Amino acid sequence: MPLSNYYNIVKAVMIEQQLEFEEVLVKPSQENTYLDKSPMGKVPCLETEQGFLTETAVILNYLDSLGKQPSFYPGDSFARAKVE
Numbered sequence: 480m481p482l483s484n485y486y487n488i489v490k491a492v493m494i495e496q497q498l499e500f501e502e503v504l505v506k507p508s509q510e511n512t513y514l515d516k517s518p519m520g521k522v523p524c525l526e527t528e529q530g531f532l533t534e535t536a537v538i539l540n541y542l543d544s545l546g547k548q549p550s551f552y553p554g555d556s557f558a559r560a561k562v563e
Contacts, residue, residue, distance in 0.1 A: 489523045521533060
């Protein structure tokens with residue numbers, strides 16, 4: 480099954496930040512069981528203890544804040560905004 484580039488970048492950040500994760504491969508879906516997790520039916524969808532995150536930029540920002548490695552984002556607010 481071909482995977483999305485968005486999925487691949489999220490997975491790469493999880494690996495680089497040395498975060499433990501369980502990979503569950505799914506296809507984008509409009510079925511109710513998936514829409515409960517990802518309202519637009521898109522991938523990637525990250526399940527956390529607090530709930531689900533679905534937008535890639537949001538997921539990457541969240542993962543970066545949890546990481547064990549230095550941040551991928553610049554410290555300067557303007558530079559960070561340009562990356563996001």
